[in-house]
Every structure is written in structure tokens, then in C-alpha cells.
Amino acid sequence: MKFFLILLLPLALFAKLNIAVSYPYIGALTKSIGGKNINIIVLAKGDWDPHFVVPRPSLISKIRNADGLIINGGQLEIGWLPQLINRGANPKTKVGAKSFLDLSHHIKMILKPKNVDRSGGDIHPDGNPHFHLDPNNILILADTIKRYLSSIDITNSKAYEKNYEIFIKMFKIKIDEWNKKMSNKKGLKVIQFHNNLAYFIKAYGLKNIATIEPLPGIPASSKHIMNLIKLIKKEKPFCILHDVYHSTKTAKYISSKTDIPIVLMPHDINSLDSIKDLTSLFDYLTSALDD
Amino acid sequence: MQKILLSSTLCATMVCASIDILPTEKRTFEQSKFIPDISLILDASFVNRDIADDEVTHLEIPGIAHGLIGTHGHDGDTHTSNNANNGFNLNYAELVLSSSVDPFFTMDGIFHYSENGVEIEELYFTSTAIGFGTKIKGGKFNSNFGYLNEQHYHSYSFADMPLVYESFLGMHGINEKGLQLQxxxxxxxxxxIGLxxxxxxxEQMFGNQTIGFTEDGSISQYADAPSLFxxxxxxxxxxxxxxxxxxxxxxxxxxxxxRSDEEENAYAISGDSMLYGIDLTIKHYFNSYSFLSLQSEFLGRKIEGILYSDIDTSVMPYTFTAQDITKTxxxxxxxxxxxxNKNWAMGLRYETFLKNDIILDNINSDKPTNLDKYSLMIEYNTSEFAKFRLQYNRNNALYNEKGEQQHVNTIILQANISIGAHAAHSF
Incomplete structure (x- = not known):
């Protein structure tokens, strides 16, 4: 009996559009625009490395049953999503479908490598894909998602337009607030683990002087760490900005040798318990450097 | 004068050449953007086995498979298993090409290059536009039977294929021409659900060709193909x-x-068979990079038919002895x-045979079942694209020609390196 109830479950969801999204931030943004007309299915967990999502078979079912798929793009999902899309065998979620959206195509990406070669580590040939951490890009993405939803669900396009206006109005007020909060941080030097805050750093005029990973995806050698300690002692950066999914062991060692603090920087919704939506994500990020 | 002529011609050529170099998007019939995703994978190993190469090719798992490891000659072709020889082995180079065909299909080609030649390991098209969770694959491919069969050798967790797969189905598993519906x-x-x-x-279990001559001298008639479901x-x-x-x-x-052309023990089997499998994987993730996984797979088979032995191909029609055979x-x-983490992983594997009944003309020939193998491995990945693995095997499943059980110890140092397109991981 219970099994049949499980079988019938998706029928109950037919009334709304089921939009699968790769990461929680896309889910939250899409929900803000889609409102009550859509259901969001988030594939990746917010507290895990967005590059390394476990391709669990349950995700195949989520893709199979979706009416559309929105991805970050910029090769962030290259290691886990293509196989799931193939296995889901859903024409609505395949690359190039009208109901498939690659957000990276609508953003001007920065740090595009001049030389695409894996001797430079696990690089992203189209540029740094962590663009959602500049709140100004969220405005562009909101517009992109509004137009996407309107194109696949014309009957509700007025509702999407209305939700979009409300969201933009609210978010612009927040952006002003965050700009004010960050105005005295211009030129502040920081160290990162992986350059996943590139857009945040650019938006607020911070200066990333080095990363703990010598090259993207390559663990630090002791020689690299020694050089880093020397550099920190010379340049005196404010802190080490650290993501939540890599071990902080190396950062703690560097911190103990140089007396600069480690500041944990959430990259997505649910990456820390207190980050429940987009505004709380940027509230946290813009307050993190206050100490 | 000549010098001037020469240099002016050279200059003219250079000007022409510089005009010729247009950016890709301005070349009228440029097609280079349609290049499929390409990757090349190397698998090489260093092997130290406490038994000579000449000897290992003659070992068998009694009643199940003969000559699993090593280099064998078949009909003039040389066939080499992975990690065949003591010392260095170039197991294969795998070339993968894949791309969309049109809005309705994708195509993938996987080619195995070895020192003995090239094999089309897989070459298939897959539908992308049917919907209803349905996809169709056609061509030559690894069957999705069980857990391991569809995977390629380089995505295994150990440097060799589990015994039960290799002995029942051969080193390529169920790798066939046909159609798949999922x-x-x-x-x-x-x-x-798949069909x-x-x-x-x-080569090890199924087949549908006539054995012997097609005229009345044949040992066993062909079966209608396709013959595997x-x-x-x-x-x-x-x-x-x-x-x-x-x-x-x-x-x-x-x-x-x-096997009528084999020198040592010529035989042939004709009949019907079935194979069934149960697989279970439990994988727990501690974080994005660290996990513990328990994976197990059971395979059972039954071959029922006629065993032809004492085959003499020097007279026409062939002479042979025929007996009813049932292998369970x-x-x-x-x-x-x-x-x-992303760099280090380690594992252990236990393998054994549970049943090995061969009934010839209603008499059970009591084949051994104490056939087991233990493996230990540790691997280091410098990145997602390079893996180095050290493995130790103790294999108690092999017998020599005198019928004595062997205990073969093997150390394998494997290198698996890939370049080109980034392959997405499957679970």
C-alpha cells in the first residue's frame, strides 16, 4: 500500500512546474521569481564542494521527473551532472532544450585563463564560475530566470514579472546596505583557500594576494606553505577567507605561524546553519570581515 | 639580383600567409567547432607474480575457466589479459570520442588500442528525445547487467576484474552488439528497468555459431541470432x-x-545457459571527498547441454564423445x-566461488569450491586525471595441469592517466 502511495506522489506535483536546479542559491532565486507556480528540486547540497557533487542515482529520478533544469554552468557541474542528465533521459532537461538554462551564458565571467592547459591545475576554461557571490550578478540572474520562466510558462508570465519586481526592489535596497557595510574594506588584502570568492572580492574592492591551493584542485606542498607564510609576513593581509567544505587544517597551521585569523565564508545557502536564503548569505559575507 | 627576387617572393608568400590566417568564426566552411569530445586514457602496470609467465597461462579455475591470465594465441590472433606479464605491461590505450549527432541522438565511440591491435570496445548511439524516462541505445556496448559490467576497467576500484566476472564472461564482460531499452x-x-x-x-559463456563443419560433419548446429537476452x-x-x-x-x-582446436584438452559445449546477478552498493559520504563504500555482487550461472570431448578433427566426419552436461x-x-580525501583511497576485496557443480551424464564430477582470492590496494590520485595504485593479490583459485591448487601472490603497481575531455563520474 505504502509503495503505491509513493508511486502516486509525483501526480500530486503535476499542477506546478517542477524546476530542477543544480545548487541551492539557484533554487532560492528561482523560487523568489516563480513563487507559488513552481516547485524547486535542488540537486546539490549547500555545504559540500560544488565541484564534487556525489552523482547519487536518486538525482537521476529528480532529473527524470523535472519540467526544466537550471544550472550554474561555466563547467562547475562538469564532473557530476552530464552523466545524470544522460541517465535521466528527459528531453526537457537536456542541454539545448528550451527548458534548459545555463546561467553562465548570461554573465560576463572574469579570470578567463589565457592558457588552457591542465598543467595549470583543474582550471575552468571559460573563467571563474563562482559568479553568484557578487550580489550585482544576482540582479542579472533574476532577470534571466524571469525571462526563462516566462518563456516556458507563458500563462503565468505576469506573476513572474510581478515577483521579479518585488524581488529586485528588495534586493537593491539590500545591495545599498551591503555596499555601505563594505565601503571601509576597499583595498583590504586577503588570502583564500580556492579563489571561489573572486566576484565578491572584485565587487567590494578587496585584494586577493594568494591561495592556499597552489593551483586549482592541487593540494598545497610544504614548500608552497612556507612561501605563503613568508608572503603573509611581508604583505600582512587581513585574514584567510576559507570555504566551508575544505579542511581548515592547512589554514590553521598558517594562521598559527602568522597570527592572521581564519574567516569562514559560506558560498551557498545551507553551507552554514544560519544561511537560509540569499539575503542572509550576503548579510553574513558582508559582516564576516568586521572584527 | 637573385637574392632580391628570392626575398621578395618570400615576403609576398608571408603576406599571403598572414591574410590566410583568419579567426575561426570568419572561415566560411570552418568545421573545427564540431570536433567531438576526445579523451585518451593510458593504463600501464608493473607486475611481480611469484610464478613464471609461461606457467601462469596454463593455470585454470577447475571446471570454470582455463588460462585467465597471460598471453594466448587464438586462430592466429594474440590475446593478452590485463597485467599479463611479470615486469612492465601496457594494458591498453583507450580513445573516447563522443558528441551529439543531431537533436535526437548522441554517439559515443570507445576504442582500445593495445600492442596487438585495435578493438572497438564500444560504439553506440543513444536517443535523447523520447521522453517518459525512456532511452534506447544501439550498436556495440557493455551491457548494464549487474553493477560492474557497464563500467570500464579504469573505473574499477582494483587493478583487476573480479574472478567471478572474468571467469564466467571473459575480460570484457557482456560486451555485445545489440539494442538496449531502459x-x-x-x-x-x-x-x-532495462531490456x-x-x-x-x-567467448566464455554464450555463442551461437556452428561448431565444426556446416555440412553433415558438424559437431553442433548454429542457433538463431540474436541469441542473448x-x-x-x-x-x-x-x-x-x-x-x-x-x-x-x-x-x-x-x-x-x-575449444576443438586446443592442443591440451580439445572440447566443445553446445547448449542453453542463463546467468543471474544480485548487486548491492552501500556508500556513505563523510564530506565532499571522503567516503566508505561496501560493494558486493553475486553471479550464478547454469549451462545445460552437450559436452563434446575426445574430438578428432583428422577424420571426416569428426569423431567425438558426447555427454550430457549441466554446469551450475x-x-x-x-x-x-x-x-x-581526493588524493588517497584504500580498499580490500574478498572473492570466492560458492558452487561448482558439473554433472556429466548424471554423475557429479565434484569440482572444488575452495577457490578464493584476497586483494588489498592503496591508491594515490595526483589529480582527477592521474591515479597510481599499489595492489596485492593472493589468489587461491588457480590449479595447475596436475590438478594441484596454487597460491599465487601478485603485486601490481598500476598507473592510470587520462588527458582531454573531463569524464563525468557515475555512482
Missing amino acids: WTAPTSTYLM EILQGDN VTYAKTSFDIDDTTILAGVSYAKGTTRLD QSGIYTQLIYAN
Whole structure:
């Protein structure tokens, strides 16, 4: 009996559009625009490395049953999503479908490598894909998602337009607030683990002087760490900005040798318990450097 | 004068040449953007086995398979298993090409280059536009039977294939020409059902060709092809950060094994066979990079037919002895893998055969079942594209020609390196 109830479950969801999204931030943004007309299915967990999502078979079912798929793009999902899309065998979620959206195509990406070669580590040939951490890009993405939803669900396009206006109005007020909060941080030097805050750093005029990973995806050698300690002692950066999914062991060692603090920087919704939506994500990020 | 002429011609050529170099998007019939995704994978190993190469090719798993390891000659072709020889081995180079064909299909080609030649390992098209969770694959491909069969050698957790797979199905597993239909149920719990119609020319277990001459001298008549049918169901669910994947598989086909040209013990088997499998994977993730996984697979088979032995091909028609044969055999492997982070992983594997009954004319020939193997491995990945693995095997499943059980110890140092397109991982 219970099994049949499980079988019938998706029928109950037919009334709304089921939009699968790769990461929680896309889910939250899409929900803000889609409102009550859509259901969001988030594939990746917010507290895990967005590059390394476990391709669990349950995700195949989520893709199979979706009416559309929105991805970050910029090769962030290259290691886990293509196989799931193939296995889901859903024409609505395949690359190039009208109901498939690659957000990276609508953003001007920065740090595009001049030389695409894996001797430079696990690089992203189209540029740094962590663009959602500049709140100004969220405005562009909101517009992109509004137009996407309107194109696949014309009957509700007025509702999407209305939700979009409300969201933009609210978010612009927040952006002003965050700009004010960050105005005295211009030129502040920081160290990162992986350059996943590139857009945040650019938006607020911070200066990333080095990363703990010598090259993207390559663990630090002791020689690299020694050089880093020397550099920190010379340049005196404010802190080490650290993501939540890599071990902080190396950062703690560097911190103990140089007396600069480690500041944990959430990259997505649910990456820390207190980050429940987009505004709380940027509230946290813009307050993190206050100490 | 000559010098001036020469240099002016040179200059003119250079000007022409510089005009010729247009950016890609301005070259009228430029097609380079349509290049498929390409990757090349190297698998090489250093092997130290406490038995000579000449000897290892003559070892057998009694009643199940003969000459699993080493280099063998078949009909003038040389056939080499992975990690065949003591010392250095170039197991293969795998070239993968894949791309969309049109809005309705994708195509993938996987080619194995070895020192003995090239094999089309897989070459298939896959539908992308059917919907209803349905996809069709056609061409030559690895069957999705069980857990391991569809995977390529380089994505295994150990440097060698589990014994039960290799001895029942050969080193390529069920790798056949045919059609595959898969359907994923519209449920929130993953449920996939698949059906395959395959040609059925597996070297170790299936087959449909006439044995001997097609005229009245034949030992056994052909069976109608396609002659192999495979079906399976797989399901998976998550409990927090633990994923459970389970499957049942069934294959039914005809058997035509022609070993009539073998020097040592010429025989042939003709009949019908079936193979079934149960697989279970439990994988727990501690974080994005670290996991513990327990994976196990059981395979059972039954071959019923006629065994032709004492074959004499020097007279026409051939003479032979025919006996009724029923082989009922099963085996299992279980492996535990712990990945500490992106770089380090280690694992252990236990394999054994559970049943090895061969009934000849109603008499059980009592084949041994104390056939087991233990493996330990540790691997280091410098990046996602390069893996170095050290493995130790103790194999108690092999017997020599005198019928004595061997205990073969092997150390394998394997290098698996890939360049080109980034292959997405499957679970």
C-alpha cells in the first residue's frame, strides 16, 4: 500500500512546474521569481564542494521527473551532472532544450585563463564560475530566470514579472546596505583557500594576494606553505577567507605561524546553519570581515 | 639580383600567409567547432607474480575457466589479459570520442588500442528525445547487467576484474552488439528497468555459431541470432549521507563454446545457459571527498547441454564423445573502499566461488569450491586525471595441469592517466 502511495506522489506535483536546479542559491532565486507556480528540486547540497557533487542515482529520478533544469554552468557541474542528465533521459532537461538554462551564458565571467592547459591545475576554461557571490550578478540572474520562466510558462508570465519586481526592489535596497557595510574594506588584502570568492572580492574592492591551493584542485606542498607564510609576513593581509567544505587544517597551521585569523565564508545557502536564503548569505559575507 | 627576387617572393608568400590566417568564426566552411569530445586514457602496470609467465597461462579455475591470465594465441590472433606479464605491461590505450549527432541522438565511440591491435570496445548511439524516462541505445556496448559490467576497467576500484566476472564472461564482460531499452520510473525513489537484445557471442559463456563443419560433419548446429537476452531492475535511495543501490539482473542465451582446436584438452559445449546477478552498493559520504563504500555482487550461472570431448578433427566426419552436461556455478565478490580525501583511497576485496557443480551424464564430477582470492590496494590520485595504485593479490583459485591448487601472490603497481575531455563520474 505504502509503495503505491509513493508511486502516486509525483501526480500530486503535476499542477506546478517542477524546476530542477543544480545548487541551492539557484533554487532560492528561482523560487523568489516563480513563487507559488513552481516547485524547486535542488540537486546539490549547500555545504559540500560544488565541484564534487556525489552523482547519487536518486538525482537521476529528480532529473527524470523535472519540467526544466537550471544550472550554474561555466563547467562547475562538469564532473557530476552530464552523466545524470544522460541517465535521466528527459528531453526537457537536456542541454539545448528550451527548458534548459545555463546561467553562465548570461554573465560576463572574469579570470578567463589565457592558457588552457591542465598543467595549470583543474582550471575552468571559460573563467571563474563562482559568479553568484557578487550580489550585482544576482540582479542579472533574476532577470534571466524571469525571462526563462516566462518563456516556458507563458500563462503565468505576469506573476513572474510581478515577483521579479518585488524581488529586485528588495534586493537593491539590500545591495545599498551591503555596499555601505563594505565601503571601509576597499583595498583590504586577503588570502583564500580556492579563489571561489573572486566576484565578491572584485565587487567590494578587496585584494586577493594568494591561495592556499597552489593551483586549482592541487593540494598545497610544504614548500608552497612556507612561501605563503613568508608572503603573509611581508604583505600582512587581513585574514584567510576559507570555504566551508575544505579542511581548515592547512589554514590553521598558517594562521598559527602568522597570527592572521581564519574567516569562514559560506558560498551557498545551507553551507552554514544560519544561511537560509540569499539575503542572509550576503548579510553574513558582508559582516564576516568586521572584527 | 637573385637574392632580391628570392626575398621578395618570400615576403609576398608571408603576406599571403598572414591574410590566410583568419579567426575561426570568419572561415566560411570552418568545421573545427564540431570536433567531438576526445579523451585518451593510458593504463600501464608493473607486475611481480611469484610464478613464471609461461606457467601462469596454463593455470585454470577447475571446471570454470582455463588460462585467465597471460598471453594466448587464438586462430592466429594474440590475446593478452590485463597485467599479463611479470615486469612492465601496457594494458591498453583507450580513445573516447563522443558528441551529439543531431537533436535526437548522441554517439559515443570507445576504442582500445593495445600492442596487438585495435578493438572497438564500444560504439553506440543513444536517443535523447523520447521522453517518459525512456532511452534506447544501439550498436556495440557493455551491457548494464549487474553493477560492474557497464563500467570500464579504469573505473574499477582494483587493478583487476573480479574472478567471478572474468571467469564466467571473459575480460570484457557482456560486451555485445545489440539494442538496449531502459526506462526510469516516474517515482521519487530511483527505479530503472532495462531490456537488452544482444547478438550473443561471448567467448566464455554464450555463442551461437556452428561448431565444426556446416555440412553433415558438424559437431553442433548454429542457433538463431540474436541469441542473448538480458533484463535487469535497479533501485536506489538515500538515508541522509548514505546511498544504497541494489539491482537484480538476468541473462538467457545459447552456448556454443568451440575449444576443438586446443592442443591440451580439445572440447566443445553446445547448449542453453542463463546467468543471474544480485548487486548491492552501500556508500556513505563523510564530506565532499571522503567516503566508505561496501560493494558486493553475486553471479550464478547454469549451462545445460552437450559436452563434446575426445574430438578428432583428422577424420571426416569428426569423431567425438558426447555427454550430457549441466554446469551450475556461482561466485561472489565483496569490496570495502575507504577514500580519505581526493588524493588517497584504500580498499580490500574478498572473492570466492560458492558452487561448482558439473554433472556429466548424471554423475557429479565434484569440482572444488575452495577457490578464493584476497586483494588489498592503496591508491594515490595526483589529480582527477592521474591515479597510481599499489595492489596485492593472493589468489587461491588457480590449479595447475596436475590438478594441484596454487597460491599465487601478485603485486601490481598500476598507473592510470587520462588527458582531454573531463569524464563525468557515475555512482
